[in-house]
Structures are given as C-alpha cells and as structure tokens.
Amino acid sequence: MNNSIDNILGQLSDKELRQYVLSFLKTDDNAADKFNAFLQEKLSQEGVAKAEARVANAFYATKDIGDRWHSYEVTDWNAISDESSELFSQARNAIDAGNPEIALVMGVQWLESFAENNEEMDWYDEEDYYFSYDCEKAASIIEEAMAHPQTSQEMKKEAATRISDLAKKSQQVFEEYDYLDITGLATRVTVMSLGKEEALKALDKLLEDDFNNENLIIQKYRLLINMDKAEEAEAFVLENTDNEEVAEFYINLLFDSQEYKKLEPLLEDLTDTEYYAGYHLISRLQKLAICYDANSESEKATATYAKLFIKSNGDLQYYNELKNRVPAEQWSAYLADLMQKTSFHSGGWDGKCNRGEILVKEDLLQQLHDWLKDQDKYALQYYLKYVPQDLRGDLLPRYAEIIRQRASEVNERKAYARVCGHIATMNELPDGKPFAQALAQEIREKYNRKRAFQDELRQVMGK
Secondary structure, eight states: OHHHHHHHHTTSOHHHHHHHHHHHHTTOHHHHHHHHHHHHHHHHHHHHHHHHHHHHHHTTOEEEEEOSSSEEEEEOHHHHHHHHHHHHHHHHHHHHTTOHHHHHHHHHHHHHHHHHHHTTOOTTOOGGGGHHHHHHHHHHHHHHHHHSTTSOHHHHHHHHHHHHHHHHHHHIIIIITTSOOHHHHHHHHHHHTSOHHHHHHHHHHHHHHOTTOHHHHHHHHHHHHHTTOHHHHHHHHHHTTTSHHHHHHHHHHHHHTTOHHHHHHHHHHHTOTTTOOOTTHHHHHHHHHHHHHHTTOHHHHHHHHHHHHHHTTSOHHHHHHHHHHSOHHHHHHHHHHHHHTOOOOOOOTTOOOHHHHHHHHTTOHHHHHHHHTTOOHHHHHHHGGGSOGGGGGGHHHHHHHHHHHHHTTOOSHHHHHHHHHHHHHHHTSGGGHHHHHHHHHHHHHHTTTOHHHHHHHHHHHOO
16 A cells, blocks of 8 residues: 555655645545644654754765775765755745745755855766756745745844855855855845845845846845735836846746736737747746636637747647637638748657648648658658658658668768668568668678678668
8 A cells, every 4th residue: 555655656746746635635624634733743843953954964975986996985966966856845845834944944054054065076076067056946945935924033133144154154165156146145135134124225225236136126026015015016026027037036926826817918018029039938928828718818818829839830739729729610721821830840860840740640641741852861761651652752762862872971880770770661661662672782782891780781671
C-alpha cells in the first residue's frame, strides 16, 4: 500500500499534491481537523530555529574526487542544489500556510550559508554557475515573507540586520559573479522593516533616484496594498507597466486571482503586435485568450489563438484548439488562410515539423508532396511514407541524389549510420527499393575501404 502511494506521489508536483490533499480534506470535517492538528504539531516541532539549522546543515554535503593516490574532499554542490530545491519548496509552503517567519529565516540562512561556503568553490566545481537562480529564489522568499502581515516587526528587524551585514561582508561574492544584487536586497529589506508610513517615505525617496527599479516599484505596490490603499496601489503599478518585469508581476497577480475583467484591457495593450513584440508575448496572448473565454468573448478568444498559431510558427496545440473552435464547414478555408500567414520552422534531425504534421493530419497529401520537393533529407526520411505511391515518382530520385551527395561528404561512423538510415527508409517503400538497392551497391563498391561504412550498411541492408 505504502509503495503504491509513494509511486503516485512521485508523479505529482507540489501544487497538484496540495490541491488533491485539500480536495480530499473537504470531504470529511473530522479528517480536516485531525490533519490540521497534525500539521500544527509538526510546524511547532520544526520551529524557526530548526528550520534555520536545516538550511545551514544542507551546505555540508561533500564528495571525494581524484584517485586512490590523490583523493580530495570537496563540497558537493549538486547535492546542495537538490536539497535547496526542497528547502525553497518548504519555505514557499510555509508562507502559503501562514507561517512566514519560518520561510524568512530559511531564506536569510540560505544566503548566509551560500556566502560562507562559496569560497570553497574550486576548479573541480562548475555547478556554482547555476546558483544564480537559487540566490534569486532565496531573495524572493525573503521579500515575500517580510511583506506578510503575520511576520512580526521583531523578525523583520532581525532579518534586515542580517541581510545588511551580509551585504557589507559578502558583496563581492554575490555581485562580482552576478549571483544577486545583495546591496539592493539589503536596501529593500531595511525599508520593509520600518513602520508602514516610514517605509512608504523611504521607498518614494529611493524611487526618486532609481525610478525604473522593478523591485522598488513592486515593493511599493505591496506596501500600499498592505496599508489598505488598493486603488492607489493599482494606479501606481499601472503607471509603471512599461517596465517589463513590473508588467509581468501584475499580469500574473491578476491572472492567478482570476481577475479576468481587470486583466483583459491590460493584456490587450501589452499584446498589441503593432507596438509590442517582447519576450513575454506568447505567454500574454495565452492569458488573453483565457480572459476572453472567461468573459464570454469566444470570437476574440479564437482570433487570439490564431495569433498564437502564427506567432508560434504553427504550434500544434493552437492548431488543435482552433480546429475545435472553428465550424467544420469553414475549417478548410480557414486553415488554408492561416497556414499562408504562418512561417513554419524546418524540422530537426528527425525531420518532424509542424507544417508536415498538419498536412498529414488534414490528409492534404498533394500539398505534402509539393512541400517535400523543397525539403531536406530529414523531412523526406520522415514524411515520404505518407505520400501516396502514385505521387512519389519525382521525390524518390531527388531523395536518392541527396543521400548520394551526403555519402560522398561523410567521414565518421555516426554519419555513416545516418546515411545508411536514409537508405533503409527508402528500402521500406516498395517503389523505393530499386533506389535503395542501387545506392547500397554504389557504397559497397565506391567506399569499399571504409570498413565502418560497410559495417553500418550491412546492419540495415544485409550482405
């Protein structure tokens, strides 16, 4: 039974697991009460001090390297990275469960431990490059915990003091190697440790000197919300949505709280492709389509999915979405127009690509044939089998010539194997066998001194 539960839990994300547990607990008040008592006891046992100690201990993972004559013990940064993911997950859950002080000390302790142990990194370790994300994650948890209404003023002041000390002592560790702007974090955390009115004045002063700093803008928004000044907070953040990160923060905030009416006009402005072609365009268009559907604007949602199809170079998820939305009698003409407006990517080494998949799914085999006349060997290898035999006549000689040319260029075993794979593909087609047999014989005779080539050919074609 336990093994079965372990297997199921291993397939779930943190978010999914929480949703399922909450759904189950709602079915039985007694179970919910018992589980709540169990969690309170566990949190009490863990406590702030124990959470802090767990983080500090995580940085003592080591490994042996070298050989039996010269063995060295170094910090195992891979093990620390894995444990850090667990720690951040626990901190995030503590915030969500209304225990932000545990998360706060975990974030602060993580940065302190990282700075202390960073000096041990040596030429054996390249993993330190990936800790930039973890530093940002710890900083994010600290700021969120500081902003939480259940974090005591005493804990805020202690955290601010520790981060300020860390900034003075370890600025080089964090900033020289681009892990984290520890000085900026210290400034923001210090502001958050002040009383609300004092903090607001301090933020306004900082924004005078650094008006486009997304961290300060977001911090002021959160403070205004915390001061029950929601309208002022909303007006302030909307004034600053020309800052990409601020816009993304506010979009995600509204989307997660399902405030689709409020989010729709903002997304319309920030996805107008005449003025906007930023990094976040695809994700914002996805959210906009969801807003339209939630607001009962189905036609606008369909038009947005069409934009997504075009902007994503024909992503199949949007093809499937549109096919479900557009009436069957209109679909053929609609798709033809849509594909004409779309620039499709070529396939990778396996030849599979969005245009080819759509042509096959729609049974547009004449169009598939016409498209393949200009494609590379990988597309031919993958899609030739879908072209009816009566249409393949001009494709097979072209494919054979591409393979012949490639055979004359390659000079290593992996490349020989790929060439022979193409020959095997042709050999599987009844009308391709003569071409495949001729190519195989040509390679046997022309490259008879390339033993590896001959071996690979025997594997797919026999003697």
